[in-house]
Amino acid sequence: MTSDRITSVRISSVTLPLHTPISDAKVLTGRQKPMTEVALLFAEIGTESGHEGFGFGYSKRAGGPGQYAHAREIAPELIGEDPSDIDRLWTKLVWAGASVGRSGLSTQAIAAIDVALWDLKAKRAGLPLAKLIGAHRDSVRCYNTSGGFLHIPIEEVLDNTTASRERGIGGVKLKVGHPDWRVDLERVTKVREHLGDDVPLMVDANQQWDRPAAQRMCRRLDPLDLVWIEEPLDAYDHEGHAALARTFDTSIATGEMLTSVAEHAELIRAGGADIIQPDAPRIGGITQFLKLAALAEHHRLQLAPHYAMEIHLHLAATYPQEPWVEHFEWLEPLFNERMEIKDGRMLVPDRPGLGLTVSDQARAWTVDSVTVTA
Incomplete structure (x- = not known):
């Protein structure tokens, strides 16, 4: 028996602009260009009992659209699952995309979802993560x-x-x-x-x-x-x-x-x-x-x-x-x-979960978003 089930997963691509182009040694050696933005991957998970979890990942320079595409593709695997079984769900998601590997971009896409599941679990317990x-x-x-x-x-x-x-x-x-x-x-x-x-x-x-x-x-x-x-x-x-x-x-x-x-x-x-x-x-x-x-x-x-x-x-x-x-x-x-x-x-915040709520500014910076339901 389970006390809850996942009913929705929202995946969002968010682009955060940086006020000043950023340069480290990789730029001075000619390997990269100055960084002007950070690509964020948001995952928001809802359950039939009304609980919500939030997680995020990121990419600097290239990779953000790829993370978003992979997360969007595997998100339906979560619908109907018990959100408490986080390790099992991680394994399910990684095998759903195993042909592109179990490291790098594919698992970075899973990361945002995984963080959301942990945030959800801590919120259900009423505890900081x-x-x-x-x-x-x-x-x-x-x-x-x-x-x-x-x-x-x-x-x-x-x-x-x-x-x-x-x-x-x-x-x-x-x-x-x-x-x-x-x-x-x-x-x-x-x-x-x-x-x-x-x-x-x-x-x-x-x-x-x-x-x-x-x-x-x-x-x-x-x-x-x-x-x-x-x-x-x-x-x-x-x-x-x-x-x-x-x-x-x-x-x-x-x-x-x-x-x-x-x-x-x-x-x-x-x-x-x-x-x-x-x-x-x-x-x-x-x-x-x-x-x-x-x-x-x-x-x-x-x-x-x-x-x-x-x-x-x-x-x-x-x-x-x-x-x-x-x-x-x-x-x-x-x-x-x-x-x-x-x-x-x-x-450490005393608020439940990560202790974070998404700002209106982040919503305004959202490039694309998809919600998966049953």
Whole structure:
């Protein structure tokens, strides 16, 4: 017997414009163009008892229309199902599209649906998502990334770090990977001097160094007392990351670009990260994130989920070791609520589920939408 059934699934494609084109090292090396928008995939699930769940995924640059098309195609598989059986439904959805793989775009389409199912389950229980899963803490250390991109002049970066600290954000991450390594070193040194020795500072090379360059840069950055050096190498160079982790005092962080638990398992097996950075929308949602988190904890790894703080705050709160969550204000216009930050930490909302409601602005940015019913 079941207490409820899924009666409707609404899938929406939403395009969020960015106020300023964004550039990291991938742009400066000519591999990508500046980012001007974020493509969002929304999933809204309704049940016969009147409960509703909301989830989202995203794509930067290409991929958003593909995620939307795949989610729209598999959504009918949910009609009539018990929304509590989330793991079984994830498996059903992944096999519905198995011919296009069990990672990447296909499972990223499932992620938005999976998040909606977890949001629904927590709302039915009257609990914040973190409490439904089982929280270790009611707040998580946070750091800001959006103020430290490579297209931003260093004087403005310094102002951004001050503003972040005044807002209560605990740490600062600075983008590196400039074609001229001297520019990187000068910018990181200035930020460290501006912040002082006690403020957590991270850097992110976005995969743009080869092994010799990464060795040299890690050696130059080691004395600056960084929390971590992120993605110094290609995301799939697990052995190269492992060599850096063994050689230098500064922790090596990576994982955001991997798109399945299986890919992360290979990274962990190689010893390629001190700090693992999974992204729930990229690896298939909360169901897969929790499986990976158990594996990461078994290997005593630190956790710092990538982006999507609105989801990852809840998940980081459930990790046994003290984690980090990444602060990006980019998605704030999509929702009526804001994450609360105090004394360097992001507070887990006490509202049921994710604690989010979709804003009128997000509805206005909707490009296409389809609703599947019985």
